[in-house]
Amino acid sequence: MRQVIGLDAPERGDFARLHGRQYSTVTQRAGTRIALHIFAALVVGWMCRGAIPSMVLGIWGAALTCAVVYSYCLDRRLGDADERAFTMEESHRHALASAVKGSVWSVGLCMVAIFGPADEVAYLWPVLAFLMMASAVSRYGAPLSTIAFSLALSAGSLVAALATLNYGLAAIIIASAFFACFGVIETARMAIGARLAEFEMHEKSETVSMLLREFEDGQADWLWQIDTNRRLRSVSPRLAFAMGKDIAEIEGKSFLQLISGEGWKTGQFPSSIHELADRLKGKESFSNLLVKALVDGQTRWWEMSGTPMFDEDGVWLGFRGVGSDVTTQRESSEKIEYLARFDTLTQLPNRLQINESLFQALAYAGQWRTRCGLLMIDLDRFKSVNDSLGHLVGDKMLADVASRLKPLMGEGELCGRLGGDEFAVIIRDASDRQRVDTLAKAIISALSTPYHVDGQVLYVGASVGSAIGPRDGNTVEELLRNADLALYRAKDEGGGGHFEYEPALHSNAEERRVLEFSLRSALEKNEFVLHYQPVVDAKTEELVSFEALIRWNSEEHGFVSPAKFIPLAEDTRLIVPIGTWVMQEACREAALNWPENVKVNINVSPEQLVEPDFAGTVVRALSHSGLDPKRLEIEVTESIFMRDANVARKALEQCMALGCSVALDDFGTGYSSLGYLRKLKFTTIKVDRTFVQGAAQNSPESLAIIRAVVAMADSLGMTTTAEGVENEEEAEMIRRLGCNKIQGFHFGRPMPSEDARKIFRNAAAGARKRA
The missing domain is CATH 3.30.70.270 (Reverse transcriptase/Diguanylate cyclase domain)
Incomplete structure (x- = not known):
C-alpha cells in the first residue's frame, strides 16, 4: 500500500515511470479545482456572514487563496512528470501543499465552531465533504496528496464537531474520511496495476519487434506460407532471394516442385522432401526439419519449421512457418565429420x-x-x-x-x-x-x-x-x-x-615385458658383470687388447643371453646408463690390472652416441680410472650412420681428439657403404665372423670380400681384425689374407676379469723364468 500511495519506491519499475505518468494527469483538472474552491469559499462566506467577524473571515480567505494558488502552481509544474525524472521528494512536497490547503479549510470550520452558532458546523460540513469528494475524483493520480488533503480537512472538521458536541456528525466525518482514503487507494492501486501491465506489454512489443527486425535482417532466414494445395502465398522477399527468383515468379507455384529440381519430373526426390511432404499431408506441426533443396541446380540445405493454419471454424487454411539456409553449417559439419574419420x-x-x-x-x-x-x-x-x-x-x-x-x-x-x-x-x-x-x-x-x-x-x-x-x-x-x-x-x-x-609371439612379448622390468633394476642390484675376450696380433699372436663384453646374471631369470637383453636395452634406451657403467668399469679394470701395452675395446650403441654429453662420459671414465686415452678403442657398427649421422660423427671425432681409437665393427653385414669410411677416419675395421667362416669353407665371395677389405684398409692406413676364428687352420688362413689382428675362440673365449689377470700373471712368470 505504501508503494501504491507513493511513500516507498515500487519493486517493479522505477518511481518516475510509474508515478510520473499518474501525477501528470493532475494538471489536467487544476483549473476546475480552483473554481470549486472559489465556489466553496463563496458559499462559506455567505453562510457565515454576520456570524464571524469580517476581519477574521478576510484573513481566512486570504490564507485560503494563498494555499490554493500555491497548490495550483505545483499542479501546473507536474505537466511533464511523465517525460522527466519525477522524484519521490516532489510527490511529498505536493502532498504537503495539499495538507496545508486542507488545514486552512479545517481552521475555517473551527472558527465557525468558535464564533458562530453550534448548528452552523453541521450546515457547513456538506460543503467540505463536497470538496473532499471532488479532490478524490479529480486527483486519483496523486493519491498521497489527495489523502493528505482529505485527512487534514477531516481533522479540523472532526474537532469542530466534537467542540459543538455533535457526535453524530463526528462519526459521519470519520466514516467519510475513511471511505474517501480507501477509495483513493483502491483507485490508485488499479491505476498502478494498469500502468504496470502497460509497461510489460510495451516491453514485450518492443522485444517482439526487435526479434522480427533481426529475423528480417538475417540473410539466411525467411518466412514461408502455403495454401491447402501447397502453393506459395504471401511470398517474402527473403524467401524469393533464397530461391533465386523474383516474388512474381514463385507466387502461387507449388512449393515442393520448386525445391525438387529435376527430381519433380523423374520422381526421384531426396528423402528429406518426402518427409516434408508427409508432414504437410498429415497437417502436423514440425520443427527444425532438415530439407535438401535443389535450387537453380545447386544443392542447398534448409532447416524448416511450420505449423498448420485454421480459421475460427477449424477449417484448414494451409501452413506457415520459418526457414533458414544452413548449407554452410551443414558443409562445415560434414567436413568436421570427414576429418574425424579420415586421414588428411x-x-x-x-x-x-x-x-x-x-x-x-x-x-x-x-x-x-x-x-x-x-x-x-x-x-x-x-x-x-x-x-x-x-x-x-x-x-x-x-x-x-x-x-x-x-x-x-x-x-x-x-x-x-x-x-x-x-x-x-x-x-x-x-x-x-x-x-x-x-x-x-x-x-x-x-x-x-x-x-x-x-x-x-x-x-x-x-x-x-x-x-x-x-x-x-x-x-x-x-x-x-x-x-x-x-x-x-x-x-x-x-x-x-x-x-x-602365433600364440608364442604373445608369450615372447610377455617375456620381453618381464625382462624389461627386471632390466630396469639390474644396475642397482649389481647384476651386470664384464667378460673380456682377447684380441691378438695375427703374426706374433701376442695379446694386444681385450674386448669388454657385458653379461647379465639376473636374480629372477638367471643368466640372460646378450642377444636378448641388449636389443631390449636399446629399444628402451636403458643402454645409455648401462653403457656408461661399462665404460667406467672397463676403463678402471684396464688401468688398474692390465699392462700398459694392452688396450680395452668397448662397444658403443648408437643410442649412446646421440646423447649430447657422450664425449663427456668418455672423459669422466678416463679421468676417474686414470687410463691413457690411447689404450681405449671404441667399437661402433654401421647403424650409427642410419640415425643422426652428423651427431654420431661429431661425438666420435671428439673422442679421437682425446687420443682414443675407433673401430668399425661387423663391417659388411649392414648397410655397407664406402662413403662411411670417407666420412670418418676409423682406426680399425673388424671383419665379421660370417665372412671368416665362409672363407674357411672356401667360399669365393667371402675370400674376395676379406681381401678387398684388407686391401682397402691398408690403403687408408687402417688395421683389420678378423672375428670368429675358432681353430689354427682358420688363423693361418687369416694370416695369409693379410689381417692384422685376430679374435675368436681359438685364442680365448670371453672370460671374467680374474681370468684375464691370470693371463698377465702367467705371462709375467714365464718372462721371469726365461730371464
Missing part, C-alpha cells in the same frame, strides 16, 4: 574408422561363423627418408603409398592409416586363408618398388603382420595387439616379409 594426408580411413570397421568385421564373423582378417603394415627404412630428405618428402611418399594400397583392395576390404608410417587392412570375410597371404605379398611387392619424389628415386620396403579374428582375438584391442606382435616379428627378421600371429 593420405585420404585413407584413420585409426577411429579402422577400429569401427574392425569391430563390425568381428561382429559379422561372429554372426555368420566365419573369419575376418587384419593386416598391419609398416614401412622399412622410412625413417631414413625423413631424416635425410625432410618430412615434406616423407609426406609425399606416404601419399604415394596410399595410392598404391587402394587398387589392391577387393570387395569387403578396407585399408587405412594408423599413424606415422603404419597402415592397416581389414578383410571382412577371411574364410580363404590364402587371400591373407596373397594380399600381404602383393602389398609388400607394391610398396617395395621405387618411389619417384621431387626428382629423386627412393627405396623403402614393407613388413606385414597379420591376425585372424576371432581366432587370434575376440576384441578390437586383442586383434590389433596380436597383429602388431606379428609385425614386430617380421621387423625383427629383417623386414620385407609377412608373418602371421
Whole structure:
C-alpha cells in the first residue's frame, strides 16, 4: 500500500515511470479545482456572514487563496512528470501543499465552531465533504496528496464537531474520511496495476519487434506460407532471394516442385522432401526439419519449421512457418565429420574408422561363423627418408603409398592409416586363408618398388603382420595387439616379409615385458658383470687388447643371453646408463690390472652416441680410472650412420681428439657403404665372423670380400681384425689374407676379469723364468 500511495519506491519499475505518468494527469483538472474552491469559499462566506467577524473571515480567505494558488502552481509544474525524472521528494512536497490547503479549510470550520452558532458546523460540513469528494475524483493520480488533503480537512472538521458536541456528525466525518482514503487507494492501486501491465506489454512489443527486425535482417532466414494445395502465398522477399527468383515468379507455384529440381519430373526426390511432404499431408506441426533443396541446380540445405493454419471454424487454411539456409553449417559439419574419420594426408580411413570397421568385421564373423582378417603394415627404412630428405618428402611418399594400397583392395576390404608410417587392412570375410597371404605379398611387392619424389628415386620396403579374428582375438584391442606382435616379428627378421600371429609371439612379448622390468633394476642390484675376450696380433699372436663384453646374471631369470637383453636395452634406451657403467668399469679394470701395452675395446650403441654429453662420459671414465686415452678403442657398427649421422660423427671425432681409437665393427653385414669410411677416419675395421667362416669353407665371395677389405684398409692406413676364428687352420688362413689382428675362440673365449689377470700373471712368470 505504501508503494501504491507513493511513500516507498515500487519493486517493479522505477518511481518516475510509474508515478510520473499518474501525477501528470493532475494538471489536467487544476483549473476546475480552483473554481470549486472559489465556489466553496463563496458559499462559506455567505453562510457565515454576520456570524464571524469580517476581519477574521478576510484573513481566512486570504490564507485560503494563498494555499490554493500555491497548490495550483505545483499542479501546473507536474505537466511533464511523465517525460522527466519525477522524484519521490516532489510527490511529498505536493502532498504537503495539499495538507496545508486542507488545514486552512479545517481552521475555517473551527472558527465557525468558535464564533458562530453550534448548528452552523453541521450546515457547513456538506460543503467540505463536497470538496473532499471532488479532490478524490479529480486527483486519483496523486493519491498521497489527495489523502493528505482529505485527512487534514477531516481533522479540523472532526474537532469542530466534537467542540459543538455533535457526535453524530463526528462519526459521519470519520466514516467519510475513511471511505474517501480507501477509495483513493483502491483507485490508485488499479491505476498502478494498469500502468504496470502497460509497461510489460510495451516491453514485450518492443522485444517482439526487435526479434522480427533481426529475423528480417538475417540473410539466411525467411518466412514461408502455403495454401491447402501447397502453393506459395504471401511470398517474402527473403524467401524469393533464397530461391533465386523474383516474388512474381514463385507466387502461387507449388512449393515442393520448386525445391525438387529435376527430381519433380523423374520422381526421384531426396528423402528429406518426402518427409516434408508427409508432414504437410498429415497437417502436423514440425520443427527444425532438415530439407535438401535443389535450387537453380545447386544443392542447398534448409532447416524448416511450420505449423498448420485454421480459421475460427477449424477449417484448414494451409501452413506457415520459418526457414533458414544452413548449407554452410551443414558443409562445415560434414567436413568436421570427414576429418574425424579420415586421414588428411593420405585420404585413407584413420585409426577411429579402422577400429569401427574392425569391430563390425568381428561382429559379422561372429554372426555368420566365419573369419575376418587384419593386416598391419609398416614401412622399412622410412625413417631414413625423413631424416635425410625432410618430412615434406616423407609426406609425399606416404601419399604415394596410399595410392598404391587402394587398387589392391577387393570387395569387403578396407585399408587405412594408423599413424606415422603404419597402415592397416581389414578383410571382412577371411574364410580363404590364402587371400591373407596373397594380399600381404602383393602389398609388400607394391610398396617395395621405387618411389619417384621431387626428382629423386627412393627405396623403402614393407613388413606385414597379420591376425585372424576371432581366432587370434575376440576384441578390437586383442586383434590389433596380436597383429602388431606379428609385425614386430617380421621387423625383427629383417623386414620385407609377412608373418602371421602365433600364440608364442604373445608369450615372447610377455617375456620381453618381464625382462624389461627386471632390466630396469639390474644396475642397482649389481647384476651386470664384464667378460673380456682377447684380441691378438695375427703374426706374433701376442695379446694386444681385450674386448669388454657385458653379461647379465639376473636374480629372477638367471643368466640372460646378450642377444636378448641388449636389443631390449636399446629399444628402451636403458643402454645409455648401462653403457656408461661399462665404460667406467672397463676403463678402471684396464688401468688398474692390465699392462700398459694392452688396450680395452668397448662397444658403443648408437643410442649412446646421440646423447649430447657422450664425449663427456668418455672423459669422466678416463679421468676417474686414470687410463691413457690411447689404450681405449671404441667399437661402433654401421647403424650409427642410419640415425643422426652428423651427431654420431661429431661425438666420435671428439673422442679421437682425446687420443682414443675407433673401430668399425661387423663391417659388411649392414648397410655397407664406402662413403662411411670417407666420412670418418676409423682406426680399425673388424671383419665379421660370417665372412671368416665362409672363407674357411672356401667360399669365393667371402675370400674376395676379406681381401678387398684388407686391401682397402691398408690403403687408408687402417688395421683389420678378423672375428670368429675358432681353430689354427682358420688363423693361418687369416694370416695369409693379410689381417692384422685376430679374435675368436681359438685364442680365448670371453672370460671374467680374474681370468684375464691370470693371463698377465702367467705371462709375467714365464718372462721371469726365461730371464
